[in-house]
Amino acid sequence: MLDGRNLRLRKHSRQASAVALRVVRLADLFLGCGIHTISGPADSRVLHDMTARYFVDHEIGRSHVSLEGPEAHHLAHVMRAKVGDEVTLFDGTGAEFLARIQHVGRSQARLEVLVRRPIDRELAFQLTLGVALPRGDRQRWLVEKATELGVGELVPLLTARTTTRPEGGARARLERTVIEASKQCGRKRLMRIGAPCELASYLRNTPPDALRVIAHPLQAVAERAARPGDLLRAPSVYVTVGPEGGFTDGEIELAIGHGWQLVDLGPRVLRVETAVLALGSVIVLGRCLFE
Numbered sequence: 001m002l003d004g005r006n007l008r009l010r011k012h013s014r015q016a017s018a019v020a021l022r023v024v025r026l027a028d029l030f031l032g033c034g035i036h037t038i039s040g041p042a043d044s045r046v047l048h049d050m051t052a053r054y055f056v057d058h059e060i061g062r063s064h065v066s067l068e069g070p071e072a073h074h075l076a077h078v079m080r081a082k083v084g085d086e087v088t089l090f091d092g093t094g095a096e097f098l099a100r101i102q103h104v105g106r107s108q109a110r111l112e113v114l115v116r117r118p119i120d121r122e123l124a125f126q127l128t129l130g131v132a133l134p135r136g137d138r139q140r141w142l143v144e145k146a147t148e149l150g151v152g153e154l155v156p157l158l159t160a161r162t163t164t165r166p167e168g169g170a171r172a173r174l175e176r177t178v179i180e181a182s183k184q185c186g187r188k189r190l191m192r193i194g195a196p197c198e199l200a201s202y203l204r205n206t207p208p209d210a211l212r213v214i215a216h217p218l219q220a221v222a223e224r225a226a227r228p229g230d231l232l233r234a235p236s237v238y239v240t241v242g243p244e245g246g247f248t249d250g251e252i253e254l255a256i257g258h259g260w261q262l263v264d265l266g267p268r269v270l271r272v273e274t275a276v277l278a279l280g281s282v283i284v285l286g287r288c289l290f291e
Helices: 004-032 041-051 069-078 136-149 169-185 199-204 219-224 228-233 249-257 272-290
Strands: 053-055 064-068 086-090 096-104 108-117 126-131 153-158 211-215 236-241 261-263
Touching: 053 069, 053 169, 064 069, 069 096, 069 108, 086 108, 126 136, 126 272, 136 169, 136 272, 153 199, 199 249, 211 272, 236 272, 249 261
Parallel strands: 053 086, 126 153, 126 236, 211 236, 211 261
Antiparallel strands: 064 108, 086 096, 096 108
16 A cells, blocks of 8 residues: 555656656657757757858859858858868758868868758748847847748838838848858758838738738737638738837738738737747747648
8 A cells, every 4th residue: 555655756756757748749749840959969960960051152053162251261260171071051042962171271162062962941831021120139139030930031121110221231231140040050041131111012012812910919909810720721921020119000900901910929018029939939830730
């Protein structure tokens, strides 16, 4: 017969086993979606594979390619790669290649292309993000995470309360952030950074068969709330997140008039980048887990 203490221990053991099983099942779901995390020494092989990736700014169609600029610097001076080392190249068009270093100079490296790898890490649907970008490092962080989530295009929106518009050098820096994030997460296609766009034009010129959702407290307009089932049927998804002060009433009325659906992210006030990450994660995982 078990005493009270042993009964409690057995109960705790069963609870721990149940929790462990749920964690394993959740991990299986993540891995089934092609989502992998790097969490420690056990993942060192994956970490190496991702950091040994280099972007070539033209389509790789020859047996030899050259790296220049930031990519050559990273190869030679950060990674300290040597002749004979094998690395992965991608050109942003959906292809990935195994290559061997033949020459490493101070500002240029030459590599022999060995084989094309048929690997697909992109989402099974087109995800477009329209967002009134925040300022400073938060802008770079948002672009990095959107790239990791698999967003196909990011459109900087100009709203009544927008405080920044990335043009010229600012846009080029964001495009460099996309490259760095793609190298880390394993993407083979680069997320596009669109030109700054007026909100009215963006709301009007989206495909009618796409799922179009805009982050906004529902309040008195709950009838325009997005329905979970829509997520699974749409061939493409457009997500819109406003500036720190939110969208104006007039902007929301315009969105509803063009057929956009509203999504409420809860009672707390979120920063722009937090709203993007939360909404993007729900959509990406929802499609991965239930398609």
